[in-house]
Amino acid sequence: MKSSTAVISLLSAAAPLASAWGDLGHQAIAYVAQDFLSSETKSWAQDILSDTSTSYLANYATWADTFKYTSAGSFSKPYHYIDANDNPPSSCSVDYDRDCDGGGCVVAAISNYTGIMQSDSSSTDQNQALKFLIHFFGDIHQPLHDEALEVGGNDIDVKYSGSSTNLHHIWDTNMPEQYAGGYSLSDARAWATELTQSIKSGDYSDQSDDWLDGMDIDDPKDSAMTWASDSNSYVCTSVFSESQSQIEKDMDLAGDYYDQALPVIQVQFAKAGYRLGAWLNLIATGSTS
Structure with a gap:
């Protein structure tokens, strides 16, 4: 991981990688799908999935984050991100050969598990592959899961509403939970309903086809690279925009930073859910709709 003095000049002790979007975000994305x-x-x-409930995708949206901490699932830890070795905020880019190392990355994982879903693999393998895809579509749409700088922001110490945390965590959890007013499954369903309406007839209706x-x-690898590049672009325009480029140690980001970041979080949730739904339709039926 490299640092940039144009962005920050601080490091914290190494922290565990956070879950992209937290439970709330992953579940909301699954509901949109x-x-x-x-x-x-x-x-x-x-x-x-052997699940006929009204939350049949959302129930498994966070499974991959639990699985990666088991002995059987430790192999999947690198699959949750791609470390773009770019130079925000002056330039952002993702390059598969440069950024997806031998341990794998989220782009390779989406490609691999899509192939399993299209094959004659066992029901157990398909069950696992589908749960991975539900989760990884969320991961790839979190801008800091497409960025190497300071371990995707995990090593940037900040505060949020007075509490010590890190930049990655506020994108995953603090800011989404502030908007939703909670983190329950019902909160995720309510947010997803709002996003779905925006896609069908609201603010996103004139752009969703472009997504x-x-x-x-x-060509799942190139498809996933398109989404990773799209998400990574927000690292320069929003996460470390020119107006936010001097994030100082222990700065509290619950005010203006939240106001600027929320529209990005909203649209990335919507894109992730809409693309996941279209992708699963393609696998199952050959059509996006």
Whole structure:
């Protein structure tokens, strides 16, 4: 991981990597995806997951974060991010050959588990692959999961509403939970309903078709790279925008920074859910809708 004096000049003790978007975000994204699944895809997914509840995707949205800390799942830890070795805020970019090392990354993981879903793999393998995809679509849309700087912001100490935390964590958890007013499954469902309405007939209705540009089920790696590059661009424009480039140690980011970041969080939740729904439709039926 490299640092940039243009952005910060501080390091904290190494901290555990956070979960992209936290439970609330991953569940909200899964609910948005559910809202855009065809009836055929819904039945297909419910059969694979053995879950016919109204939260059949959302119930497994955080499974991968629990699994990675087990002995059986430790191999999957690098699959939650891609370390873009770029130079924010002056330049942002993701390069697969440069940034996806031998241990794997979220782009390779989406490609791999998509292939398993399209194959004649066992029901157990398909169950696991689907749960990974539900989660990794959330991960790849969190800008700091597409960035190497200071371990994706984990090593940047800040405060949020007076509490000590780090930059990665406030994007994952503090800011989404502030907007939602909680972190329960019902909070995630309420936020997803709002986002789905925005996609269908609200603020995102005139741009959502563009979110599927570059989506090719026969080339999942390039598709995922498109999403990673899109998310990474916000590292320069929002996470470390010119107005926010001097993030100082223990700075409290619950005010203006939150106000500037919230629209990005909203649109990234919406993109992740809409793209996940379209991707699962493609796998199950060959059509995005």
